[in-house]
Amino acid sequence: MREDIELNDRAKTIEDQLVDKFETVYDPEIGLDIYNLGLIYKVDLAEDGHCKVVITFTEIACGCIDTLPKDLIDALSQLDEITKVSVEVVWSPAWKMTRISRLGRAMLGISVR
Numbered sequence: 001m002r003e004d005i006e007l008n009d010r011a012k013t014i015e016d017q018l019v020d021k022f023e024t025v026y027d028p029e030i031g032l033d034i035y036n037l038g039l040i041y042k043v044d045l046a047e048d049g050h051c052k053v054v055i056t057f058t059e060i061a062c063g064c065i066d067t068l069p070k071d072l073i074d075a076l077s078q079l080d081e082i083t084k085v086s087v088e089v090v091w092s093p094a095w096k097m098t099r100i101s102r103l104g105r106a107m108l109g110i111s112v113r
Helices: 015-022 068-076 102-108
Strands: 040-045 050-055 084-089
Touching: 015 068, 050 068, 068 084
Parallel strands: 050 084
Antiparallel strands: 040 050
């Protein structure tokens, strides 16, 4: 899991599965998944299986604001450990291009120095 994503202890136990699901949810305008794009800030998985994910978007006018949270809920709901998903969208801290992973930068053709 990326170091810039905060996970509680229960979420850490399934972090590989979470990453697999995050990588299936794409920002359609950019063509990169939300994990490598750096849109995920925090994941909390409660004992009862309720998973709360805190995300942001690249900009307030992002065309996927209405669809991406639903796509994320659908993806995470496929995991046996998760019974419910809620997505909180935040604007602070603001997303920056530096949040794009090294792999994401390579996929987008951005210098990966």
